[in-house]
Amino acid sequence: MSPAPAASASVSWRDLAPAPVILLLGPEDYLASRSFESVRRKMRETEPDVESVRLDAAQYEAGALIVLGSPSLFGGTKIVEARGLAQMSDAFLQDALTYLEDPAPDVVLVMHHSGGTRGKKLLDRLKAGKAVLVECQPLKKDSDKVDFVATEFRAARRRAEPEALRSLVAAVGSSLSELAAACQQLISDTEGTITAETVEKYYGGRVEATGFKVADAALAGRGGQALGMLRHALSTGADPVPLVAALAMKLRAVAKVYGVRGSSAQLAKDLGMAPWQVDQARREAQRWTPEGLNYCIQVLAEADAQVKGEARDPVYAVERAVTAISLGERADTPAAIRRAVS
Known part of the structure; x- marks a missing residue:
């Protein structure tokens, strides 16, 4: 019997480093934006010409994520920033689940889900797998x-x-x-x-x-x-x-x-x-x-x-x-x- 997958690692947005798959979870947009920025900055420290691509999960067209995950003729690493997962389309949900089965080695995929039940199957897969989890929850206590x-x-x-x-x-x-x-x-x-x-x-x-x-x-x-x-x-x-x-x-x-x-x-x-x-x-x-x-x-x-x-x-x-x-x-x-x- 194969072992259960390791649970996702949770880190502070301040300590976030590039990883194959990163999930930003929570409604605090400021923390999410700082997390995206942190990944871009740290990637550019080692790869100044790294390509950064943004996806809107709500307006997503089928196949886009798979294409972005395909090896480039010119090499190099891509940062794929997927936003709006709380309103993700069915096409994004399906493609993201497929992508997680074999993440591209030269892609850093960063996804932000602000909350809610939309895409629960994807969230469960991310939490149970090897994705890096960053909590982006509002700070309520003084x-x-x-x-x-x-x-x-x-x-x-x-x-x-x-x-x-x-x-x-x-x-x-x-x-x-x-x-x-x-x-x-x-x-x-x-x-x-x-x-x-x-x-x-x-x-x-x-x-x-x-x-x-x-x-x-x-x-x-x-x-x-x-x-x-x-x-x-x-x-x-x-x-x-x-x-x-x-x-x-x-x-x-x-x-x-x-x-x-x-x-x-x-x-x-x-x-x-x-x-x-x-x-x-x-x-x-x-x-x-x-x-x-x-x-x-x-x-x-x-x-x-x-x-x-x-x-x-x-x-x-x-x-x-x-x-x-x-x-x-x-x-x-x-x-x-x-x-x-x-």
Whole structure:
């Protein structure tokens, strides 16, 4: 009985090297585009004249892949980039299955499937075979986005402070292409260590960054400063919704680590946070009582509902939440907080 085929090898898009068959799997187009680019760049390092051909799997015409896989009279390696596998035609599915039975030795076939069930038979064959698999999934956790920008700076041999990384993620948002572009701008326009002040200079006007400044001041007990920044942000057109979201994110981090024992590295792994986020949340947690923390979480939940339409005055809802959080670390009981914010 012949042995079962080896499972496909999974690698990070950053470590991707040319291989006979590569599958990029997932809806994050930015990671897929970086993967295609990485293969082209690494191939051209050894073969400057390598030919690159693109195929649209949705508009594919029968026989094209087989022709591209045929030996060339002039020799040399081809890169075949097949995109749109999530909408692949029946002809592409059949030809791809046939091609996998005997991949051409002088072809690097890179395919991107953004997700869904179309072409499941092909995906199963690729995963069970010797294809190299690159996961192109969206980065949903802020800790993953922080790791992403940290690696961008590290690849450019630039040092960035942890607070600068968090501020950049907060300021730029969730788009990986925008995060990467922001990193490249800071790399090209600045020198030395990238600090929170550097990020503030370039991206301090973003609403998300303002929200985290308010949250940092509130959790540190600097109520007057937090309210002053909040009112300035609101007066310049900031939306209360992301401001409340920033407050909630900071307070949730404190709640996650409150009373939990263990190393920063282990907690970071268990809680889906970066080690520096664990350390920061632990420092902030020392100033809270369980009762005050629980009450402020309730206040934030109410504020979240109110800024999303359940109250006529969303500004008051945000101010009340900021006041409660800034007092929460010092007040002995929830009743003391309630009296202060009522």
